[in-house]
Amino acid sequence: MINILVVEDNDKLRQLIGTVLTKHGYNPVVAVDGQHALELLDTHYIDLIISDIMMPNVDGYELIQRLREAGYNTPVLMVTAKESFKDKQRGYLAGTDDYMVKPIDVNEMILRVGALLRRAQIANERRLVIGEVILDSDSITVYRGEKSLLLPQKEFYLLYKLLSYPNKIFTRQQLMDEIWGMDSETDARTVDVHINRLRERFKDCPEFEIVTVRGLGYKAVKRC
Amino acid sequence: MINILVVEDNDKLRQLIGTVLTKHGYNPVVAVDGQHALELLDTHYIDLIISDIMMPNVDGYELIQRLREAGYNTPVLMVTAKESFKDKQRGYLAGTDDYMVKPIDVNEMILRVGALLRRAQIANERRLVIGEVILDSDSITVYRGEKSLLLPQKEFYLLYKLLSYPNKIFTRQQLMDEIWGMDSETDARTVDVHINRLRERFKDCPEFEIVTVRGLGYKAVKRC
DNA sequence: CAACTTTATGAACCCATTATGAACGGAGAG
């Protein structure tokens, strides 16, 4: 499911956009202004943002600026009033990926959303999706529905590695080599401890499970 | 002499890989893209393939796919751009044996090449298919339709050995030598116990059966 | 059919491997 954050203070327009997105198989997450949007970004994994420029509190420009500062490279589709061309320029400079002028043609919107997502796919492949669970290696964060969980580095990469190749058995040494580095002096048993912690964190997770393969190592199995 | 096919469109990188391989006693055969690689495969005996994914004409994915379709089970070491994690997944599913992330660490490459060759040498076929049943020796797992069953090592290799040569009679000693190791002190009767457990596990399996040959040993017979 | 040999099977045991809790040290944030 692709999550699209819709930032728009006009209730009717926001609802319209949401409906259209839903109809095309996207999952809209709505915010009434930039401030609200930034809060949602902390807890939701967002694939794309559709944002108005003129908004109370934090406006579209500031939203993008703060977004990029925080390290997000989420593509943004700006919505701007027809008459203000200056805005468009400014919006581009601030890191917008595309823009639309009001009044919005919903078909055009869907086309642009599709194009942006396609383009982003190439540059934004650092995430892993397993059912409701999303691993985002840019922020070493795991998103699970509403919740987001910032993992310690080692734990994150360990999980990421295992889930990148479901069912593949990794020996401790392989995991050490790939996550700790080839020349690491660390005891391979350290892996066990991290596996243990991951299991504790995700013990109630229906999507996957880390399985011990006695004498060999570990593997992740999906259960969905 | 071990022949390694290097498929890489970047001239400098291809040359670098070739040089390193030569230095380590391998014989590199180079191709600039997948199309070229497929032609070379027809005329050269190739032990292992190192292939980029992004290439003109036939890309890495298609190369592997067509390779497998043509019946080659040559091990493939994929080279993928660092940022593209999806690629790794796709590449893996398509029949890759291992992967490396650019920029390439040549020492790591040599290690992986060695590991792949070793693995391939011992068991050239990593997957055994008997009707609905698939034995995957990478994960010591037996797949039966939707279900998968992770076996204990000894049991798996025992079954794998027997099914690799259907109808061939193995003496206990042969099985001990090949699975337990030549110098194992273990009582040959241990084989019986493992056979017994395998029979219990697969008693309702229509594909094969383990038959006792009194005074000699055991053999697997297919029934499909 | 009786005596003997070989194999099947269930159970118990052993021990290497893994799980787990806790403690320590160090780096980075506040």
Next chain:
DNA sequence: CTCTCCGTTCATAATGGGTTCATAAAGTTG
């Protein structure tokens, strides 16, 4: 500087694969 959090190590508990053993069953031979 202190405090927190992460990574690591260590000690101990628990697990389960592998083996052995005892007994039952099946097959072979005279």
